[in-house]
Amino acid sequence: MDFFIQLLTNPVGFYNQHELLIAQIGINAILAIAIFVTFYSGQLTLANAGFMAIGAYTTVIMSLYLPTPLPLNMLVGALLAGLVSVLVGLPVLRLRGVFLAIATIGFVEALRLGVILNVPITGEGQGLHNPMADPLGGIVPILISLPILAYLVWRLTKSRLGQAWSAIREDELAASSNGINVPLYKMIAFIISAVLAGYAGALETHINFFVDPTEYGIGRTIQILTFAVVGGTTNVFGPIVGAVFLTALPEIVRQFAAYRDVVNGVILILVIIFRPQGIVGRGGLAIIRPRWWTRWRARERPAAAH
Amino acid sequence: MSALLQLTDVRRHFGGVHAVDGVSLEIEEGTIFGLIGPNGAGKTTLVNVVTGYIRSQGGSILLTPPPRAGEGRVGAVELARRPPHAIAGLGIGRTFQTLRLYRNLTAIENVLIGMHTRRRDDTLRQMLPLRPLMRLDDRRLTEARELLQSVGLNPDRHGDRPAATLSYGDQRRVEVARALALKPKLLILDEPAAGMNPAEKDRVRDLIQQLNEGGLTVLLIDHDMRLVMGVCKRIAVLNFGRKIADGSPASVSDDPAVVTAYLGSDASKTSSHVPGSEEMDLAATSKPAVSAEPASALLDVRDLEVAYGAIKAVRGVSFGVGKGEIVALIGANGAGKSTILNTLSGVLRPHAGSARFGDLDLATAAPDQIVRAGLAQVPEGREILARLTVRENMELGAWARRDRGAAHREIDDLMKQFPILGQRHNLPAGQLSGGEQQILAIARGLLAHPRLLLLDEPSLGLAPQMVDTVFDVIQRIHNEGVTILLVEQNALRALEIADRAYVVETGRILLSGTGAALRRNPEVQKAYLGG
Numbered sequence A: 001m002d003f004f005i006q007l008l009t010n011p012v013g014f015y016n017q018h019e020l021l022i023a024q025i026g027i028n029a030i031l032a033i034a035i036f037v038t039f040y041s042g043q044l045t046l047a048n049a050g051f052m053a054i055g056a057y058t059t060v061i062m063s064l065y066l067p068t069p070l071p072l073n074m075l076v077g078a079l080l081a082g083l084v085s086v087l088v089g090l091p092v093l094r095l096r097g098v099f100l101a102i103a104t105i106g107f108v109e110a111l112r113l114g115v116i117l118n119v120p121i122t123g124e125g126q127g128l129h130n131p132m133a134d135p136l137g138g139i140v141p142i143l144i145s146l147p148i149l150a151y152l153v154w155r156l157t158k159s160r161l162g163q164a165w166s167a168i169r170e171d172e173l174a175a176s177s178n179g180i181n182v183p184l185y186k187m188i189a190f191i192i193s194a195v196l197a198g199y200a201g202a203l204e205t206h207i208n209f210f211v212d213p214t215e216y217g218i219g220r221t222i223q224i225l226t227f228a229v230v231g232g233t234t235n236v237f238g239p240i241v242g243a244v245f246l247t248a249l250p251e252i253v254r255q256f257a258a259y260r261d262v263v264n265g266v267i268l269i270l271v272i273i274f275r276p277q278g279i280v281g282r283g284g285l286a287i288i289r290p291r292w293w294t295r296w297r298a299r300e301r302p303a304a305a306h
Numbered sequence B: 001m002s003a004l005l006q007l008t009d010v011r012r013h014f015g016g017v018h019a020v021d022g023v024s025l026e027i028e029e030g031t032i033f034g035l036i037g038p039n040g041a042g043k044t045t046l047v048n049v050v051t052g053y054i055r056s057q058g059g060s061i062l063l064t065p066p067p068r069a070g071e072g073r074v075g076a077v078e079l080a081r082r083p084p085h086a087i088a089g090l091g092i093g094r095t096f097q098t099l100r101l102y103r104n105l106t107a108i109e110n111v112l113i114g115m116h117t118r119r120r121d122d123t124l125r126q127m128l129p130l131r132p133l134m135r136l137d138d139r140r141l142t143e144a145r146e147l148l149q150s151v152g153l154n155p156d157r158h159g160d161r162p163a164a165t166l167s168y169g170d171q172r173r174v175e176v177a178r179a180l181a182l183k184p185k186l187l188i189l190d191e192p193a194a195g196m197n198p199a200e201k202d203r204v205r206d207l208i209q210q211l212n213e214g215g216l217t218v219l220l221i222d223h224d225m226r227l228v229m230g231v232c233k234r235i236a237v238l239n240f241g242r243k244i245a246d247g248s249p250a251s252v253s254d255d256p257a258v259v260t261a262y263l264g265s266d267a268s269k270t271s272s273h274v275p276g277s278e279e280m281d282l283a284a285t286s287k288p289a290v291s292a293e294p295a296s297a298l299l300d301v302r303d304l305e306v307a308y309g310a311i312k313a314v315r316g317v318s319f320g321v322g323k324g325e326i327v328a329l330i331g332a333n334g335a336g337k338s339t340i341l342n343t344l345s346g347v348l349r350p351h352a353g354s355a356r357f358g359d360l361d362l363a364t365a366a367p368d369q370i371v372r373a374g375l376a377q378v379p380e381g382r383e384i385l386a387r388l389t390v391r392e393n394m395e396l397g398a399w400a401r402r403d404r405g406a407a408h409r410e411i412d413d414l415m416k417q418f419p420i421l422g423q424r425h426n427l428p429a430g431q432l433s434g435g436e437q438q439i440l441a442i443a444r445g446l447l448a449h450p451r452l453l454l455l456d457e458p459s460l461g462l463a464p465q466m467v468d469t470v471f472d473v474i475q476r477i478h479n480e481g482v483t484i485l486l487v488e489q490n491a492l493r494a495l496e497i498a499d500r501a502y503v504v505e506t507g508r509i510l511l512s513g514t515g516a517a518l519r520r521n522p523e524v525q526k527a528y529l530g531g
Helices: A002-009 A011-017 A019-040 A048-065 A070-092 A097-116 A135-158 A160-170 A172-177 A182-207 A218-231 A237-252 A254-274 A291-305 B043-050 B084-089 B107-114 B123-127 B131-150 B168-180 B198-213 B225-231 B249-254 B256-263 B267-273 B277-285 B337-344 B367-372 B390-397 B404-417 B434-446 B464-479 B491-497 B515-520 B522-529
Strands: B003-014 B017-028 B032-036 B060-063 B092-094 B186-190 B217-221 B234-239 B242-247 B297-308 B311-322 B326-330 B352-357 B375-378 B452-456 B483-488 B500-505 B508-514
Touching: A002 A011, A002 A237, A011 A019, A019 A048, A019 A135, A019 A160, A019 A182, A019 A218, A019 A237, A048 A070, A048 A097, A048 A182, A048 A218, A070 A097, A070 A182, A097 A218, A135 A160, A135 A182, A135 A237, A135 B123, A160 A172, A160 A182, A160 B107, A160 B123, A172 A182, A172 B084, A218 A237, A218 A254, A237 A254, B003 B043, B003 B217, B017 B032, B017 B043, B017 B217, B017 B234, B017 B242, B032 B043, B032 B198, B032 B225, B043 B186, B043 B217, B084 B092, B092 B168, B107 B131, B107 B168, B131 B168, B168 B186, B168 B198, B198 B217, B198 B225, B217 B225, B225 B249, B234 B249, B234 B256, B242 B249, B242 B256, B249 B256, B256 B522, B297 B337, B311 B326, B311 B337, B311 B352, B311 B483, B311 B508, B326 B337, B326 B491, B337 B352, B337 B375, B337 B452, B337 B483, B367 B375, B375 B434, B390 B404, B390 B434, B404 B434, B434 B452, B434 B464, B464 B483, B464 B491, B483 B491, B491 B515, B491 B522, B500 B515, B500 B522, B508 B515, B508 B522
Parallel strands: B032 B217, B032 B234, B092 B186, B186 B217, B326 B483, B326 B500, B375 B452, B452 B483
Antiparallel strands: B003 B017, B003 B060, B234 B242, B297 B311, B297 B352, B500 B508
């Protein structure tokens, strides 16, 4: 409760006290946008933790060995993630549904266990120390990027490209009968998603002194997935709301901090049962009303009329 | 007039099945071309080959786009081996046999997506949503609304509703509007009137005619002969993947090969090589005359109505089956025959009306109760488990029985009785031919000790010799005292063994009578071919 009281009565104090949390919310929201793009095109890809790792490691390695400015390092990290996504996407995007999910998880783990832990330049299991870390300065680009990216992706869903994604999500066969090049548009979504995830990874290094390979495993993948599931994927704001909510949650319910994963799990189950379309549905933010509630209301109304 | 689409010797097989076996067609510009044929003739496969969903394995498909004003004549384009979206981009719009709308998107969004190929990429423009830049969007929206109007939908009432919430007929219309949004040179309609009532079918016919008058070339596939015969200028008939006739509606409906393909052929023509079949024919003709209605009804169906959501498949059907009879329900594809059987076996629930089997109310009884009461169904498509052996399939048929020992003895007996199965008892059932699988399915049905056996399309997709064998088996089971209700498309064969038969059309019973009487009745042919 204190959390909200402070947010309302003393926003400046709140900001100063929770800067790292706000930065983390921003990064998770960008990751949520990344997974939204693939969801919107009907693909259940879970490769984002891997692309994040590529963005993060590229940025830090460039900072360590090259005199280039940090924004350029981040940009290269994001673009490299996009480049890798083409190579990964070519074989993997032929798969659908749960098979695609498993193949992309395979990519994440292969990257982490096969590449990061075995190539000396990544510091192997030790991770890398980040010379450019600046937790307080790093929050600024995050807070600027988030609304811009959210806006761009929102507009993207309204464009010809976005409509093609909708069509593919709803029915691939029908989409190709409308002249939509299904493999191409799926690939575009996959690349955009990878670049966004790579960018989020690069931003995250800015606020952390350390890049740790254990950050980019299955746990992260599942966390990003829950943003989308809890928030809903009918529009870009759903996953963002999911990310904000789930990232802030441990702070809100501090007294349950020890049961953080339990609370997350319970919320996930409740959302899937009572609001499968996520917190944000087609008509914007929705109040969660279980089905028995509407039925009960329908029975009450004629009684009240008398 | 020149050919817009020219198919030459197009081939496609799946394993050993020649789904499309050397078909050549020419569709002229500005015409309405009908493609008909019995179930499994290869019509939809052919459409899928033309639109790129299935690769052709031979032959050529040439599209010659009509010259546009100010352009020279463009050369013919080979469609074979192009992906579906490229073929759509060349101007071939299509609808699907089973509706494939973007269900969660609104009707207008469905149509807007249909404009994909005509629309320049606007990703960057969308990033700056300024009023003057949005004018293009408005123009597209107006066009989408006009398209909905042109197929007979009210854009104000239906436009903003998710497609899945529209009525079935309206969904079909949205699908046509979506295909039209491509500005197609050729529109392929795959069974646009499937599941519609006569009034709705009339509206579909009007729509097709109206589109054609606007200069659109249409390729129409449908089972409803009245629709196809009424609207098409030229018709090609497929059977077993081959074109058996091609010409004007009148010439096609009189073609003896077409009549045979639809009604099946007389056993006297095809079954001479089956030993013992003459004997059988004698038995059939010496049967005593049977009255039109049975004296003691084992099965009694009254005013049965069954619906799938908004689609009424069965609209008030009454009939009976007496003990010891073979009764056939015949009629064209989509008439509602299988729906009736599935309702009797408890898989579907009736909307209205009653169905009684002895003292059991079939409208409310659970499927397992129905089977235990002695009503067993051999479903269409046989539902054989392909990886299990013949014997394992039989054992599954006896799964629910308590008397395992007796069931095993019965399986052994059936294996002896049907040597086709006995000789192959250790073979995976998937390796049996279609006819052998059918016999396996029937034998499996017998394990339930049925008093009444429902057979759904036992001859579906079988070669003529195999059809004879299967009908031979049906006759034999009947002679052993099992009452049979048979659903068949192969009308003449069914009427030959049936005591009585009912002709079903669009969910209603059109005619009834003894098998022999119906065989001579010209109305039966009309029900199939639309006369």
